[in-house]
Amino acid sequence: xxxxxxxxxxxxxxxxxxxxxxxxxxxxxxxxxxxxxxxxxxxxxxxxxxxxxxxxxxxxxxxxxxxxxxxxxxxxxxxxxxxxxxxxxxxxxxxxxxxxxxxxxxxxxxxxxxxxxxxxxxxxxxxxxxxxxxxxxxxxxxxxxxxxxxxxxxxxxxxxxxxxxxxxxxxxxxxxxxxxxxxxxxxxxxxxxxxxxxxxxxxxxxxxxxxxxxxxxxxxxxxxxxxxxxxxxxxxxxxxxxxxxxxxxxxxxxxxxxxxxxxxxxxxxxxxxxxxxxxxxxxxxxxxxxxxxxxxxxxxxxxxx
Amino acid sequence: xxxxxxxxxxxxxxxxxxxxxxxxxxxxxxxxxxxxxxxxxxxxxxxxxxxxxxxxxxxxxxxxxxxxxxxxxxxxxxxxxxxxxxxxxxxxxxxxxxxxxxxxxxxxxxxxxxxxxxxxxxxxxxxxxxxxxxxxxxxxxxxxxxxxxxxxxxxxxxxxxxxxxxxxxxxxxxxxxxxxxxxxxxxxxxxxxxxxxxxxxxxxxxxxxxxxxxxxxxxxxxxxxxxxxxxxxxxxxxxxxxxxxxxxxxxxxxxxxxxxxxxxxxxxxxxxxxxxxxxxxxxxxxxxxxxxxxxxxxxxxxxxxxxxxxxxxxxxxxxxxxxxxxxxxxxxxxxxxxxxxxxxxxxxxxxxxxxxxxxxxxxxxxxxxxxxx
Numbered sequence: 001x002x003x004x005x006x007x008x009x010x011x012x013x014x015x016x017x018x019x020x021x022x023x024x025x026x027x028x029x030x031x032x033x034x035x036x037x038x039x040x041x042x043x044x045x046x047x048x049x050x051x052x053x054x055x056x057x058x059x060x061x062x063x064x065x066x067x068x069x070x071x072x073x074x075x076x077x078x079x080x081x082x083x084x085x086x087x088x089x090x091x092x093x094x095x096x097x098x099x100x101x102x103x104x105x106x107x108x109x110x111x112x113x114x115x116x117x118x119x120x121x122x123x124x125x126x127x128x129x130x131x132x133x134x135x136x137x138x139x140x141x142x143x144x145x146x147x148x149x150x151x152x153x154x155x156x157x158x159x160x161x162x163x164x165x166x167x168x169x170x171x172x173x174x175x176x177x178x179x180x181x182x183x184x185x186x187x188x189x190x191x192x193x194x195x196x197x198x199x200x201x202x203x204x205x206x207x208x209x210x211x212x213x214x215x216x217x218x219x220x221x222x223x224x225x226x227x228x229x230x231x232x233x234x235x236x237x238x239x240x241x242x243x244x245x246x247x248x249x250x251x252x253x254x255x256x257x258x259x260x261x262x263x264x265x266x267x268x269x270x271x272x273x274x275x276x277x278x279x280x281x282x283x284x285x286x287x288x289x290x291x292x293x294x295x296x297x298x299x300x301x302x303x304x305x
Numbered sequence: 306x307x308x309x310x311x312x313x314x315x316x317x318x319x320x321x322x323x324x325x326x327x328x329x330x331x332x333x334x335x336x337x338x339x340x341x342x343x344x345x346x347x348x349x350x351x352x353x354x355x356x357x358x359x360x361x362x363x364x365x366x367x368x369x370x371x372x373x374x375x376x377x378x379x380x381x382x383x384x385x386x387x388x389x390x391x392x393x394x395x396x397x398x399x400x401x402x403x404x405x406x407x408x409x410x411x412x413x414x415x416x417x418x419x420x421x422x423x424x425x426x427x428x429x430x431x432x433x434x435x436x437x438x439x440x441x442x443x444x445x446x447x448x449x450x451x452x453x454x455x456x457x458x459x460x461x462x463x464x465x466x467x468x469x470x471x472x473x474x475x476x477x478x479x480x481x482x483x484x485x486x487x488x489x490x491x492x493x494x495x496x497x498x499x500x501x502x503x504x505x506x507x508x509x510x511x512x513x514x515x516x517x518x519x520x521x522x523x524x525x526x527x528x529x530x531x532x533x534x535x536x537x538x539x540x541x542x543x544x545x546x547x548x549x550x551x552x553x554x555x556x557x558x559x560x561x562x563x564x565x566x567x568x569x570x571x572x573x574x575x576x577x578x579x580x581x582x583x584x585x586x587x588x589x590x591x592x593x594x595x596x597x598x599x600x601x602x603x604x605x606x607x608x609x610x611x612x613x614x615x616x617x618x619x620x621x622x623x624x625x626x627x628x629x630x631x632x633x634x635x636x637x638x639x640x641x642x643x644x645x646x647x648x649x650x651x652x653x654x655x656x657x658x659x660x661x662x663x664x665x666x667x668x669x670x671x672x673x674x675x676x677x678x
Contacts, residue, residue, distance in 0.1 A: 038451065042635075078639075086309070086646040091390055091451070092593065096638040099586055103631020110626045215628075220459050227452045266467035273459040276452065277442070284448040 007134035009248070009255055014135070017240075017247025018143045019204045023225035024232070024239045025146075025153060026197025030076075031229050032157065033190035034170035034297040038094025039079055041222030042101020043195050044202035047071040049109035051203030052213040056115050064207045065142075065200060072199020073192045075101070080191040084184050087301045098222070106215045117211040140208050142200075146240070153236040166190060170295035173302035183302055198222065220273060227276045231283050233293035242279075249275045309650040319648045324594050324605065327641035334636050344623055352622065353615030363614075365502035369572055370610030372505040373398070373564035375602055377588035379516045380560030382597040384553040386520070388533035391554060393439060393454025394561040395585025396461035397432040401562020402569040403465060404431025406484060406576040409491040409569070410473070420491050424570045425563060432562015433555050435461060440554035444547055450554075462581060469576050484576040493571040505567040510603075512560070517599040529553060561585060583631070587613075590638045609634070 023040055030037055051068035055061060079097050082088040125144075127137025136143075157163040166186060168176040173183045205221070206213050224246060232239035253268040261268075284290055335353075336346040357363045377394050384391045391397075405428035412420050438457060442448040466482070475485045493503040519526040532539040532549040539546065564584065569576060591609045595601030616630030 082639075082642055086643065087649070088642045088645065092638075093642050095392060095589060096635060096642055099590065100632070100635025100639055102586075103628055103633075103635045106628035107626055107632045110628070220456070223452060223455050227449075227456075230449065230452075264467050264471055266463040266470070270460050270463045273456040276456050277448070280448045280452055281442055281446045285446045287447050290447070 004134070005255070009251055010135045011139065012251040012254075013244055013248040014139060014143055015209065015247070016250050017244035018140075018146045019201050019209060020221060020225050020228060020246050021146050021150070021240050021243035022142070022204060023198045023201035023222060024228040024243055025149060025236060026072075026194040026201070027225055028194075028229050028232070028234055028236060028239055029153070029166075029197070030187075030191045030194035031298055032170045032234060032295055033166050033187045034173060034295055034300065034302070035080070035083065035187055035191050035194075036090050036094065036299045037076065037079055037097070037191060037194060038091055038226065039075065039097025039101065039195075039222075040094075040198050040225055041218055041220065042098035042105075043072045043075045043198040044205065044218045044222045045101045045105035045216070046075060046108075047199030047202030048206035048218060049105045049112065049213055051199075052109075052112055052115070052117075052206040055117055055207045056112060059119065061121060061207060065203050068199040068203030068207075069196040070199070072195040072197065072202065074195075076191045076195020076198070077188070079195070080188040083301070084187050084191070087303055090299055090301070102216065109213050109215060112213045113215065115213065117207065120211055140204075142204060142208065150236045150240045157236065167295070170297055173297055177302075177304050183304065187302075198225075201225070224272060224276050227280050230290070230294075231279050233283070233289070234295060235293075246272060246275065306655060307652050308655050309646070310653045312649055312651055315648050316651075320596060320645075321601075323644035323648060324596065324601070324641055326644045327594070327637060328608065330640040330644070331633060331637045334640075335633055338629070338632070342625065344625065349619060349623065349625075352618040353611055356618055357611045357614045362500065365497075365500035366614055367607060367610050368502040368506040370613050371603075371606045372503075372509045372571075373568050373584045374588050374591050374609050375509045375606035376505075376512060376564040376567070377557075377561045377585060378591035378595060378602045378606060379512055379599060380557035381588055381592040382595070382599070382602060383516065383520065383526070383529060384557040385592060386533050386597050387529040387549050387553040388536075389550060389553045390451045391436065391439065391454050391557045392451055392589060393436075393456075393458045393585070394557065394588055395581055395583070396454065396458035397435045397558040397561035398565040398568075398585045399458075399461040399465050399581050400435040401428040401432035401565030402576065402580050403461075403468065403565075404428055404434075404562065405566035406473075406487070406569050409487040410484060412488045412491045414488070416488070416490050418490060418494075421493060421570070424491055424493075425566045428562045428564075428566020428569070429559045430562065432558040432560070432565060434558075435562070436554040436558020437551075439558075440551050443554075444550055450550075458585070465576070465580060466578055469578055473576065475575075482578055486575045487570060491570055492574060493567060501572055503567070503571050505571055508563075508567070513599045513603055520599065525552065561588075587634055590634050590641075593638060594641055612637075 023044060027037065027040055047068040050071045051064040054067040055064035075097060079093055082093045083090045123138060123140060125137055125139065127133040157167060165176065165181055169181065169183050169186045177183045202218065205218055228239055228242050231242045250272045253271045256268055257265055336350065339346040339349040357367050377398065381391060381394060405424045408424045408427040435457060439450050439454040442453050443450040469482045469484060473484045475483055493505060495503045528544040529549050529552060531542065532544055532546055536546065569580060573580065587609055591602060591605045595605035612630055612633050616627055619625040619629060620627040
């Protein structure tokens with residue numbers, strides 16, 4: 001493999017990893033507050049089609065991004081009301097969100113399945129500089145923003161007072177409640193933040209990454225992002241690196257296909273999913289490690305009494 | 306203002322009323338969608354609730370669709386009651402179908418009718434095998450069964466694609482991604498001539514009885530459910546949670562695989578990339594709407610197949626996208642979960658407490674005290 005193709009692989013990895021990182025960081029926020037949202041796949045799909053529709057009608061990528069953020073936050077808000085106020089089982093409600101999202105996105109996306117975004121902005125971040133240029137030069141600003149967001153999240157979680165409260169809510173909602181913090185409102189805010197970022201990831205898939213809307217195009221990336229939070233043991237930097245790793249695995253599949261490797265393409269398509277399982281197994285093997293890192297009240301309902 | 310108040314004990318009436326309420330809400334939402342699309346909502350409702358039960362042919366189709374849904378949902382009910390989250394039934398359905406299809410393709414011109422049994426058993430085994438991967442990884446490495454079982458759906462999907470595009474492709478099939486059409490001797494026997502409904506319906510009905518026995522009369526079923534409701538109590542009673550995990554996954558996987566066999570050797574008659582029709586996911590909704598109870602699952606399974614058939618009719622007769630089926634499925638589960646709130650809580654009209662002393666927590670405590678007086 002020469003430098004050019006390696007640079008291409010790295011560039012593609014960054015781009016593919018960013019989309020997983022966005023969703024993963026979002027899910028990390030709500031899991032840190034103690035809520036598991038299995039609806040990532042559904043939120044990404046609906047946001048992908050809503051963002052795509054906005055992009056088709058307005059031609060603005062940034063408006064599409066706003067639409068995606070709002071769609072994700074809205075859907076997560078419904079999930080949050082059900083699970084946080086009405087004490088619905090988090091797994092069941094998240095699953096409902098995913099199943100609904102798959103159907104709903106296919107339904108409202110039908111008029112857009114033939115559409116294509118023709119004028120897509122291109123970006124130039126010092127693309128002429130050797131070594132840097134081929135990998136980073138033409139990336140979407142969101143790629144850089146995601147890295148900045150990861151750093152920001154690290155600061156928020158470990159250095160800010162608000163982050164400390166958020167973690168307290170995820171570790172011991174009873175204590176946080178006893179100290180007078182509005183546990184349910186904080187959880188709802190975290191869930192909506194998570195949904196917004198999943199929505200952003202959805203828009204990234206349709207509007208930025210491919211410029212297309214295809215039914216079911218998220219293809220399990222929401223679930224992979226969920227696995228990433230465990231893989232990263234709920235730490236932002238590890239999550240970002242994990243996302244790039246998975247982005248790399250996904251891209252490797254196309255590289256191998258392009259290089260004419262004699263493996264049936266279906267087995268290459270299995271790669272990201274098999275890799276997710278392998279990684280989950282490797283990380284979960286150490287139950288003590290997981291228990292030490294997992295927010296203590298993850299998935300447990302809380303009702304102030 | 307209206308507020309939620311915990312009931313003394315879960316309401317039995319609501320626990321069965323909630324699915325009906327959810328159905329009403331879904332129907333209202335559905336009518337709103339049809340009106341928004343500029344279609345006659347009454348005509349659309351007919352597609353879903355009248356056309357499928359209008360004649361014998363309709364009932365036969367209903368049976369064909371309800372069979373896999375009920376079979377899978379029964380298995381999932383056991384799993385969910387034990388608090389294991391197998392959401393990869395779709396994958397187990399596919400692998401069951403693959404195994405069944407492989408056996409069916411081995412049949413020669415003079416193979417006897419016994420092969421149908423082999424086809425079904427292969428489906429059962431295939432589904433169990435696929436589910437046991439998840440159970441093993443959960444048991445041995447504590448990997449999340451939710452994510453592993455779901456990832457395996459995508460893997461199974463690709464496996465099916467590989468086989469029908471590759472080694473199992475019909476050499477005389479004009480290069481279409483499909484296997485040979487299975488011989489007549491391997492096909493699931495039909496109940497009546499001229500109708501597609503087959504003995505799968507009978508097997509589903511028998512399974513309902515078997516699962517009722519398992520859940521409510523056998524020690525194994527009891528142990529599983531105690532493990533789901535109160536893990537500590539189960540451990541104290543000496544019920545092994547690993548055993549429960551394996552039983553739950555083998556049963557749910559086996560049932561999904563069996564459903565796959567009935568589908569592949571029944572209405573489909575060959576393997577194509579379109580074997581997975583979402584039954585594995587829809588069955589999750591069927592299981593919840595049916596209250597994880599075998600009898601409830603029969604009713605919700607029939608309801609769900611009406612939604613499937615109604616969606617197809619709405620597509621062919623009213624030009625609506627078929628994906629409306631998915632929208633209704635999602636809405637149904639959502640409204641069910643919302644309505645289920647009222648099993649444990651009730652709505653109470655209550656005046657807002659006027660002055661709150663500073664530093665005290667509002668609402669909940671005050672009302673709890675007020676009620677006890």
